[in-house]
Amino acid sequence: MKQKSQPMRICVGCGELHPKKELTRVVLSPTGEISIDPTGKAPGRGAYMEAKIECLDMAYKAKRLERSLKHKVSEEIYESLKEQISHE
Numbered sequence: 001m002k003q004k005s006q007p008m009r010i011c012v013g014c015g016e017l018h019p020k021k022e023l024t025r026v027v028l029s030p031t032g033e034i035s036i037d038p039t040g041k042a043p044g045r046g047a048y049m050e051a052k053i054e055c056l057d058m059a060y061k062a063k064r065l066e067r068s069l070k071h072k073v074s075e076e077i078y079e080s081l082k083e084q085i086s087h088e
Contacts, residue, residue: 009048013055023048
């Protein structure tokens, strides 16, 4: 019997390829709210990131999260993401 292949995603911070389950999904909902999606199934445009402060910092400096979500990301959102990642 053939094994199912695991979906792979690229981290927006470091640019490395990882299995989807190892990454944290940041989602832009249809209403325009940006949040962390723990289930990975919330509706909206998603970007994947390792749950590391270093990856969030790299994504912030190069505006990679904004580019992936195609939406402006405010400072407050980066701070709340940093807080949520540090608690994981």
